Amino acid sequence: MSQFSVPWKPRSEVRYGFLSRVIIAIAAAIYAIFKPVVSRFPGLVAWAVLILSCLLVWAHAVIFDYVDETILRAAADQDITRPVIQFGSPSTWGYAPSTIEPLLAGAGMGSGFASLCKYALWPLQFIIVRDLIILAALFALFGLVPAYAIWWERKVAGRIQSRTGPMRVGGWHGWAQSLADGLKLVLKEDLVPDEADKPLFRVAPYLALIPAALAFVALPFGVGWVFRELDVALVFILAMLGIEVVGVIVGGWASNNKWSVYGAMREACQMVAYEIPMGMALLVPIVCAGTLSLREIGEMQSGGWFSWLAFSNPFAFIAFVSYVIASLASVKRAPFDLPESESELVAGFHTEYSGYRWGIFFLAEYAAMFVVGALASVLFLGGWNSPLPSSWAASWGDGWIARIAEGILFGGPLWFIAKAFGFVYLQMWLRWTLPRIRIDQVLYACVQVLLPLTMLLLIGTALWVWALESSGFAVFSSIVSVILGLIGLVFAFGFLGIAGYGFYNQRRLVGRLNTDLLSGS
Amino acid sequence: MVLRLHKLTIPSLVAVAGLLLTAAPALALSAGGEASPTEATKVAAPGSLFDAIMFYVVALVTVVSALGVCISKNVVRMAVWLFCTLGCVGLLYFLLAATFVGAIQFIVYVGGTLVLLIFGVMLTSKSPWARYETHPVELSAALVVCVGLFSTLCLVFSSMRWPVVQWETEGTAVRDIGVALLTRYLVPFEAAAVLLFIVMVGAAHLARQEKK
Amino acid sequence: MLTIGLTHYLVVGAALLSCGIYVMSTKRNAIGILIGVELVLNSAAVNFVAFDRFLVQTTLDGQIATLFVIVLAAAEAAIAVAICVNLYKNLTSVDVDQASRLQG
Known part of the structure; x- marks a missing residue:
């Protein structure tokens, strides 16, 4: 290597740092665990992950509802007062874990499980903790949406131009292409x-x-x-x-x-x-x-x-x-x-x-x-x-x-x-x-x-x-809106019909090269 | 090939810092007594401590970026610092539960006026590094005047006794502002409309290309 | 310190005002001066909303005054940028010290 002279200052060769080693180890372990499943049912896994992550992003709403119902409302019903602490000015604080436990047990949760859950559910009484959890979920979605959309755009572009788009990374139609691109961009x-x-x-x-x-x-x-x-x-x-x-x-x-x-x-x-x-x-x-x-x-x-x-x-x-x-x-x-x-x-x-x-x-x-x-x-x-x-x-x-x-x-x-x-x-x-x-x-x-x-x-x-105030015009307006809705329905079904026609005649429309000869398409 | 994963560290730290930076304004958005979705979360707030922390964070960023406007020499950098100041002032409005004014600040001031300013900078500078030097005497005189002004104002504020008004829990409704604009403030509202029209014509006239 | 009152917001407004005046008096670039004006206008707007929140509360006078401040700032920026572009066309510079032709 040394016979090449480069016009810029050569960088010192730094190998893996500690954090990098941890990241590599985790990634390799995850890969080893999921490889057999992903390589056997790639499409299924991709869709399941997508839908599950969409749902998981919002799972907190269900948990917060549960906390509201079982802890906060029940405590208010039983007239349990909140502890007051001195923090600049006197402020009410959340219920202590020991107060939460009987409430959970009262809501039908097993006693062993309740004693575990009381610590997990205690922080969820506070707005700030809830906010941080929702924010984390929201930013996860914020990262997920573009990653998915970029892969999708490349697939759409490929299909429109009679190509296949990314096909390799991840197995099923290159579904992991955005992840690989993201890693590449960061590196x-x-x-x-x-x-x-x-x-x-x-x-x-x-x-x-x-x-x-x-x-x-x-x-x-x-x-x-x-x-x-x-x-x-x-x-x-x-x-x-x-x-x-x-x-x-x-x-x-x-x-x-x-x-x-x-x-x-x-x-x-x-x-x-x-x-x-x-x-x-x-x-x-x-x-x-x-x-x-x-x-x-x-x-x-x-x-x-x-x-x-x-x-x-x-x-x-x-x-x-x-x-x-x-x-x-x-x-x-x-x-x-x-x-x-x-x-x-x-x-x-x-x-x-x-x-x-x-x-x-x-x-x-x-x-x-x-x-x-x-x-x-x-x-x-x-x-x-x-x-x-x-x-x-x-x-x-x-x-x-x-x-x-x-x-x-x-x-x-x-x-x-x-x-x-x-x-x-x-x-x-x-x-x-x-x-x-x-x-x-x-x-x-x-x-x-x-x-x-x-x-x-x-x-x-x-x-x-403004004219809707008169009843005659309201009738006319509802007739018009039904007609417009029907026009919209015609558009929607027309769109679906064209898409279905294209799907079933793809061999004739884009040629055999794309549908039969390229693997995975 | 050596996969240099150590490069991940700094960008990922930066990304995390960026997300935290994003989280702060998101949290500030409703701290000023926005109606909470459920009864339970409303009572679970630990006093107004959260409001206080958010106020100090936002106010600090406002003042620091205003100082950044003062210090920077390049006009584009001044505009970027101003962007930061205006955004934080918008967040201050949200903290004051004036959500409509805050949103208007974002859409008109930050999204409109500031873009116009940057546009002006681009149209009127020969090189990105064009500088306009000021005499040091002028600088120090201005500094003395402004520090004096600020400390006098702070003295006045600390000696004032404002009547203590209880903090309301719910913010103002947009509907109230709309009704007020079309009843009590109808004349200024229309005057502002006419003014904007005149400004539009005038600006187009001033900035037009001369036909040679 | 932990209860945020009117004074806190007024101090922020005062800081913005001082910074704006400093920028207006020291910058030589016409658009820089415009940026200073924006800072001053913002300090006034913050004060309006703060007074509305802490002292008035029943009417919306302060918030509506702020809305008018924002509208006028937009109008003023449009005209001022147009003037700056014109100045640049005539002098090939936006240094305000050079715009002294009328002094004779």
Whole structure:
């Protein structure tokens, strides 16, 4: 090796540190344990892990409910007073573990189990502990969503271009590709250009990441399954989507590279422009619902497919379409992906980025795609409710099985995540189908088409809601909403029908090479 | 090939620190008396200790980043410090249970005004390192004036006796603000609308390209 | 110390005000001065909301005043950035000391 002279200073060869050894040992052990199962039933395992992790992320809600019912309410019923401690000012404190034990035993828990659980359940009385647990779960989901979406996007792109996409890592359709990519990105050298503004260059990815993570904080995944139930949740999430652009601009500027600056400038003007039609389109369902709280809006739409706000009046229906277009631009997806158009600006604002900082930008982008989709599903397509009216479940009782079945059939976080991913899929589909448009066309579409359109929609909705006060118009309105719901049903079934036709005729449509000859496809 | 896993250590520590940084504003979001989802969690809060800790954290970051605006020489860095200050002021509004004002601060101030400022910086600088030096005498005079102002204000505040008002538990409803804007404050509201329209036309006129 | 009162928020507001005035008086870059103005406006806004929270409580005067402050800050920033761009076109610099042509 020594005969090569390199222009940079050679680095000292550091081998594994202690932490690295621990990580390697754990990873190898996990791999050894799960290898036989994963290699035999890879697809099954992948789906099971995905659904289980979605459920586990929200398992805390069930436990917190249990603590509320068995400990706090029971203690309040039996008039057990809380201990008061002196901590600056006198404050009430949680019930001691010795107080908790008889309560647990009273709720039907075995005495041995209760004495174990009293220590585990004791911290869950405090808001701060609950908050930290939910935050951990939320950030786990925040990491999971982009990792899954990136793999999915590569598969979708492959299928659209008659390829197979990643196939190797993990066995079943390359499901572990994102994990491998993430590991690769973390291991790569953290390059910072010499002429860059170094602190800003380093901090910019986090400026994009933190708002994207904060948007998850206010998303309602279900009734009561929301970290912070803000009464201004919608404005807050929109603000977070808007703030994300600061990270992109700062990153592009700090790179000290003209492609990066061009990308950043385009991003800034596109983002500032499209925020307005996007917000206006979102105001249409707000006017219909009469509240800014996402929970109330979601609960309003629990009456099945025809009660969803997109079908409540023709203006909302058009607003839904214009929101989808504007949201594409605001998360810089094709055909509006000018900030990173690789045919003209090398890679746009992240030209100079590599390694895990580049990965952080991607994490933020895919998380924003999910948030945008989640907003669309809450405001237009029923949020966490399924297309079946939840009143059908009224007579099912309050048992465990009934509750689980209700959560799966009529509404719950799984529906919410599925709908949001449906929008993510739509964004991918459009990206790999449509050509990129020019920057002047982007701004023309915003200022001269979408902006006046959404303003008219807003005024129209306001008039419609005002006219609803007369009973004759209310009848007319419900007829219109049924018609719109039927149109939506036709679209949905048409979409499913085309997908099914494509699936059963794939051999004819994409050729035998992809379906038969490539292994695993 | 040697798999250099030791490189994982620093990035993962940084990532953990970043997540903690994210957690702090997320926690601050509702500490100011946001209605808790259940009765039980509301009574389980250990006094207002949590509020106090969140206030001190957010206030510290606000002041430190405001000082960062003062110290930094480069305009883009000033704007990034200002971003931090504005965000923390928004969190202060949330701590004061003014959720609507906080959200508006985020969407208009941080998402709009600040982006406009950075845009202005990019349009008006020849190189990223363009600096504008100030005379040391001016700097020290300004420092004396500002420190004097701050200490005088603090003295005044410490000598004031404000009436003690009980901390309400629930925040203000958005509906109340909407009703107030369209009844008591209708005239200023409309005036602000007209002003914004004039500003839009004026800014477009000022910044237009001259036709040669 | 552990009960947060009006004074705490006023001190934060005062710190923002002092920093803003310092920035306004020392920076030579027109946009830097604008950033100082934003700091001062924010200090006023924090005070408005704090007074609203701790002293008024029944009406929303303070919060609505803050909303108007935010709107006016946006308007002021738009005009000021346009002026800066114009200044840059004429002088190829945004140093406020160079904009002295009217002094004769």
